[in-house]
Amino acid sequence: MDLWQLITNDHANVADLCSAILRALPNGSVRSRDRLVDELDSELRRHFEAEEESLFDALEDHDRTRRLIDELEDEHEEIERRLAELVRVPDKGSQNWTLDFRSLATLLEEHFRREEDELLPDAREILSEEQVWELRHEFAEEKIEHLRRHHRQGSAASSGLLLGVLVGAAAGALAFAAWRSGFTRASERSPVERQRHLSWYSNVKLRSRMNRAERLRNPALK
Numbered sequence: 001m002d003l004w005q006l007i008t009n010d011h012a013n014v015a016d017l018c019s020a021i022l023r024a025l026p027n028g029s030v031r032s033r034d035r036l037v038d039e040l041d042s043e044l045r046r047h048f049e050a051e052e053e054s055l056f057d058a059l060e061d062h063d064r065t066r067r068l069i070d071e072l073e074d075e076h077e078e079i080e081r082r083l084a085e086l087v088r089v090p091d092k093g094s095q096n097w098t099l100d101f102r103s104l105a106t107l108l109e110e111h112f113r114r115e116e117d118e119l120l121p122d123a124r125e126i127l128s129e130e131q132v133w134e135l136r137h138e139f140a141e142e143k144i145e146h147l148r149r150h151h152r153q154g155s156a157a158s159s160g161l162l163l164g165v166l167v168g169a170a171a172g173a174l175a176f177a178a179w180r181s182g183f184t185r186a187s188e189r190s191p192v193e194r195q196r197h198l199s200w201y202s203n204v205k206l207r208s209r210m211n212r213a214e215r216l217r218n219p220a221l222k
Contacts, residue, residue, distance in 0.1 A: 003055070003136040004120055010047045011112040017043060018105040022098070033092040041087055048076045050142035054135045055123060065122050072119065075111045079104065 001009070017040045024033045056073065059065040082104050089097050127135070 003132050003139060004124070006136065006139055007051065007055070007120070008116060010043075011116065014040065014043060014047065014108060015112070018101075018108065021101065022105070025093075037083075037087055037092065041083055044079065044083065046143050046146045048080070049146050050139045052076070053142045054138040055119075058127065058131065058135055059119075059123060062126055064126065065119065068114075068119055068122075072111070072115065075107075075114075079108060079111065082107070 017036060021033055021036045021040065024036055052073065056069050060069045082100075086092075086097065086101055086104065091097065123132075
């Protein structure tokens, strides 16, 4: 599964969760709205963080995508804020709550459309094949790290889910390593090209670490 599929699959999963929330009984014993909304909150936070620390970091300084990245990051903040407000409401079966959630679902749908119709096509043209593979690895790593943190804090993520994600990521990491090893041995890649790609990836990783450190110092940024 490539980077584009990872992102669009996340979008599809979130859309399915939104539909399930609207169909669910507010106080159902198994798939209640409360449980599904908590699941949506966790899934969105994992997705947004992975996206920002990989693809957004790689494109935020590019003239063609800088403004769009800023707007999409603002939308991430708005979506997280509105969802947090809905999570805190005790009665998720009220008409007002349902209307507010439908509005949020519409915003999410439009946000995902912008990413898939505007950002991803630009990214495909701007990024090299090697950069895309490196970002795929970074995207998966960020989601795993987020899951680990919240699992340690006693979040709703189960041990089985964590294990499944880790096993899948390990397989992906092996494939990535094998591909990268063969790619960098290719005879047509010049020393200048190799150095350029190494410098690019180092800068992405540095920004990622700096952003993560800033969020740890200032929880309000999370």
